[in-house]
Amino acid sequence: MAEAHQAVAFQFTITPEGIDLQLSRQALGQIYRSGLRCWKKRLSRMKNRVLKGVYPASPSSWLFVVIVILATMYTQSDPSMGLITKIQEHLPLSLSLTLSAQGQTMVSALLFSTLLWLSLILALRFCLKVLLSYHRWMFEQHGRISTITKVWVSLVRLLSSRTPLLYSYQTSLPHLPVPAxxxxxxxxxxxxxxxxxxxxxxxxxxxxxxxxxxxxxxxxxxxxxxxxxxxxxxxxxxxxxVYLRGRSPIMVNSNYYGMDFLYVTPTSNQAARAGNTITALLLYRRKVNREELKPSRIPGTVIPLCAAQCERMFNTTRAPGEETDVLQHWQDSEFVAVYHRGRYYRLWVYRAGRLLSPREIQYQIQKILDDPSPPQAGEEKLGALTAGNRTPWARVRKQYFSSGVNKRSLDCIEKAAFFVSLDEQEEGMKGDDPEGNLDCYAKALLHGKCYDRWFDKSFSVVVFKNGKTGLNAEHSWADAPTVAHLWEFTLATDAFQLGYDIDGNCRGEVEHSLPPPQRLTWDIPPEVQAQVSESLAVAQALADDVDxxxxxxxxxxxxxxxxxxxxxxxxxxxxxxxxxxxxxxxxxxxxxxxxxxxxxxxxxxxxxxxxxxxxxxxxxxxxxxxxxxxxxxxxxxxxxxxxxxxxxxxxxxxxxxxxxxxxxxxxxxxxxxxxxxxxxxxxxxxxxxxxxxxxxxxxxxxxxxxxxxxxxxxxxxxxxxxxxxxxxxxxxxxxxxxxxxxxxxxxxxxxxxxxxxxxxxxxxxxxxxxxxxx
The missing domain is CATH 3.30.559.10 (Chloramphenicol acetyltransferase-like domain)
Known part of the structure; x- marks a missing residue:
């Protein structure tokens, strides 16, 4: 098999002449590209840390401060009021012996300029924080803005003139005050x-x-x-x-849902819609990781909103505990978890550091849809454990999913970027009863069959048979506006940027040598199956009661x-x-x-x-x-x-x-x-x-x-x-x-x-x- 052959980078045998290495150029190339992608991400994170660390200033402003200080010293003035001389007196002895008097002065001036630059950054950040603590503008009548507020707006605009990264404002946001x-x-x-x-x-x-x-x-x-x-x-x-210590089901009681367009379904091809949707979500994740998203603001103003909730949007799951749950977040994930007809799969969305094209993801999704294999014993309704009460799920997870094949498969779901459910139902405003079908659409997203979603994941994307989509989001890590921002981007990118060809398929080319999606395997004993049935009964009663x-x-x-x-x-x-x-x-x-x-x-x-x-x-x-x-x-x-x-x-x-x-x-x-x-x-x-x-x-x-x-x-x-x-x-x-x-x-x-x-x-x-x- 091709994927088995490429799973190792080289083979070797012992010969009379010595060791005979048989290198796989393709596998080594994939390792190189994957490593290169990781290092690019590390360098990008380091760069972003510097940029947001000095905001609202810029790294280039350091050079400006240095030039001004040196230019002032050139005119025989001392802008430091003696501090440069003090720094020169306290330079390490080894440095003093190796540098001339002029060199020592230059090093001292650079140190002073750097300290001055850092002080200016702290001062600017403090000023921005004070400005963002002013909220009286919200209580003024429309069209009757006071002079103080007008001056305040001008100052905020001035300090925010540089293009910020997603998290640039975090350290400048005020702390929530305790009311009297x-x-x-x-x-x-x-x-x-x-x-x-x-x-x-x-x-x-x-x-x-x-x-x-x-x-x-x-x-x-x-x-x-x-x-x-x-x-x-x-x-x-x-x-x-409020969230993590709750012991009742999070399905219906805590999780919420988001819907597709009301009138439009860009394609009726389920695999194609899944391909574009998954791609759009991963493009959004890339923007979050690179901090390329613009910080959210109060509509019509320059006032930024906290972006901390974006940090745990992807690669996050809510792990059950007997007394309290725990949010687990991983730095990165190159695959998504997929559910279809009672089977679970791991779908790799990167190939040697390259994000698969929408057409390639569609190709992989179609393989899952065409897979005729039946679910393993106890696999089909396993997701009901995440829909029932939390304590039984925590006990079962600890006893039966902490080692072996079950742990490996559970890790694939929990460490996935997000969860994808390929439904066999058709939903949306359709047929002779469009209003009634919308109600069914809402219930399908809120709870589904109670076992075909993984309610612990930060969010689960649902793609229905007729191409309609939606999502179910876990509530503890973020509130609805954060998920809504993600979903708006996904819908717009899917419909207006990625698009579909005349046959309703995703655009792009397909590399047919892609390894197929990996079917997850389980060993579900009768005790776990009994708990699955019990959790499903609890969840089903809750779902049936929802109107x-x-x-x-x-x-x-x-x-x-x-x-x-x-x-x-x-x-x-x-x-x-x-x-x-x-x-x-x-x-x-x-x-x-x-x-x-x-x-x-x-x-x-x-x-x-x-x-x-x-x-x-x-x-x-x-x-x-x-x-x-x-x-x-x-x-x-x-x-x-x-x-x-x-x-x-x-x-x-x-x-x-x-x-x-x-x-x-x-x-x-x-x-x-x-x-x-x-x-x-x-x-x-x-x-x-x-x-x-x-x-x-x-x-x-x-x-x-x-x-x-x-x-x-x-x-x-x-x-x-x-x-x-x-x-x-x-x-x-x-x-x-x-x-x-x-x-x-x-x-x-x-x-x-x-x-x-x-x-x-x-x-x-x-x-x-x-x-x-x-």
Whole structure:
């Protein structure tokens, strides 16, 4: 076999004349090219470390400083005010003996110039950090920018004039501040006032006052100490206690999904779509490794966002533990793991340091699709272990997957760049029931068959039989905007750059001598098979209980909302408050995710969207007296969102105080009650971050569907939405069949969906006419 022959670089035999070497030129050439690629990557990383280490200055600025110092010395001036002479006096004796007096002066001047240059870099970085700590610009009204903010923008632009690498801003981002405990408690009481009766609110107010007076300040001191020591006082505890210590299934409960284009499928050839998608993902990884991606920014501004979540995007898996899981990340991986019809494969995507062409990857994928071999005993549903409860999976992994053939095969999956699932189903908006098929599409991505995804991987790409794609992402390593950025790039690169030929195949040539994908082998004993069945039963019950509904709303979108001078996000959140009220007859604690990536290693904060102002608006709408209340509620929501983004949220602070109390072994009735409150309405917006990749004017059919997640509460809704262009909003709603009071489709089709005969309800109050979804 060709691949077996090339597996060794040389052979040798013992002859009477000595050792006879039989060298394989092709194999040695591959070793050379592979090693060359590794060294190029090492040199690239070293170069990037230097470039981002001196940002916002440049390495060439060192030469400028040296020339200025030497030129000043040439004019018989001492710019160092005696420091160069001091350095010369303390040069090593061996150096002093070998250099002339002029040479010693030159070396001292170079050392002084270098120290001065480093000091200037630190000063510039400190100035940039101070500038990025200014957040009052977020609270200013549109079109009424203060002079201070204008000067601030100019200074930020000046210090950011050099083209940054992906991680250039990391050391200049401010640390997340710890809010004053009194401010947090006041905002908390304000958020729960519309949800509680007067008696309950009075009781919670007393608990909050007692907490502040007794235990609160003690816990706050520990938290401030951590904030001084750690980069981010929230993120590590959030990752560990909210995600990694969870013992319930991560499928549905934690993982989320992203969808393909709504109307367009670039090719119906499954292998071809997989080839382009895998190539696009690996091109994105190359940009991440080389730090060629532009740092994400607040839309329309020069303000950078933290890029730390990109570091663990690829070559990462969540390894189960009996008490807590562990995120494992490898520096690099030259293969992906593929699942098809119950079989697992390792697919090498590099050949002698060269990334395979999309056509070659398609060729390899087609070999997997054409493989007629059946699954091994216990192999087909092995992925159910990652879909069930975490502790049983951890025990089985430790006992049966820590050595031998099982460990080697498991390592191939866990160390892969990412996971690829080739589904035998056809999904998308198709057939006689496009809406119903979209719902099935969402469920296929959220949980599939409960065993045909590897839910522990950082993300799993799913390619369906008709060429439709999507992904399922594990949540602990990053939040949805990071994965959405990756998926936007993948879809755009697949459709607009890589493309397909007239027959729907990938472009490029094929080297037919490529070794075939490697089939992974397993030794699954009856005990493991029994646990697989048990985990599958748990996962299947969870999947069957999920009710998903995908709702593309196309009556109007961001364009009309902005004409009303209302934040589109606030408009949608108030719509959701109205929807929930009409659906359930009351209000509930509402979770909206807001990023805190203005700060280093920031993740999310909660916007408590249900406020006194939003409740007043909804109640007034039933009486058709709501225009001014609507604007007041929208302004309140925007202010809550800004507070969350700038580190003045409620829930992460209270969460960290609770963690400190557990470490100290003390109980707080107030914190226990706050953190046990269910989020019956959990919402999240998936923003489109790279609009320049999509031409929705000339190609409006390339509309992204966004993605969604499972319900947070058993008796609540999970709502994800993406604002696409000016005239469309895509909603993803989930709830549970086991709760008779929640129906995912009803919340829109019966509450927010427009009446066909009266699509726009006009409301007039004090001369203000505006449109609202009825």
């Amino acid at each position: 405990i009194r401010d947090t408690l006041e905002r908390f009481l304000e958020s729960v006032r519309p949800l509680q009766s007067p008696a309950d609110f009075e009781r919670v107010s007393r608990l909050a006052a007692d907490f502040e007076r007794t235990l609160g300040n003690r816990l706050q001191r520990y938290l401030k100490l951590k904030a001084l020591w750690a980069t981010n006082y929230v993120s590590d505890w959030w990752e560990e206690y 998903c509904h995908v709702f593309p709303f196309m009556e109007f979108g961001k364009g009309r909302m902005k004409k009303l001078k209302i934040s589109p996000d606030a408009f949608i959140q108030l719509s959701l408050q109205l929807a929930y009220y009409r659906d359930r007859g009351g209000f509930c604690l509402t979770y909206e995710a807001s990023m805190t990536r203005l700060f280093r290693e920031g993740r999310t904060e909660t916007v408590r969207s249900c406020s006194s102002e939003s409740c007043a608006f909804v109640l007034a709408l039933e009486e058709e007296e709501c225009c001014s209340l609507f604007r007041k509620a929208a302004e309140k929501h925007q202010n809550l969102y800004r507070l969350a983004m700038t580190g003045s949220g409620i829930d992460r602070h209270l969460f960290c105080l609770y963690v400190v109390s557990k470490y100290l072994g003390v109980d707080s009735p107030f914190l226990k009650e706050v953190l046990s409150e269910p989020w019956r309405l959990s919402t999240s917006q998936t923003p489109v971050q790279q609009m320049e990749l999509f031409d929705l004017v000339n190609h409006p059919e390339f509309i992204s569907l966004g993605g969604g997640f499972g319900p947070v509460a058993d008796d609540g809704y999970g709502v994800s939405y993406i604002i696409v262009g000016e005239n469309m909003v895509n909603f993803h709603v989930s709830c549970k069949h086991s709760c008779k009071e929640t129906v995912s489709e009803r919340i829109f089709t019966q509450v927010l969906k427009m009446d066909k005969e009266n699509p726009v309800k006009q409301m007039t109050q004090k001369g203000c006419t505006w449109s609202f979804v009825y």
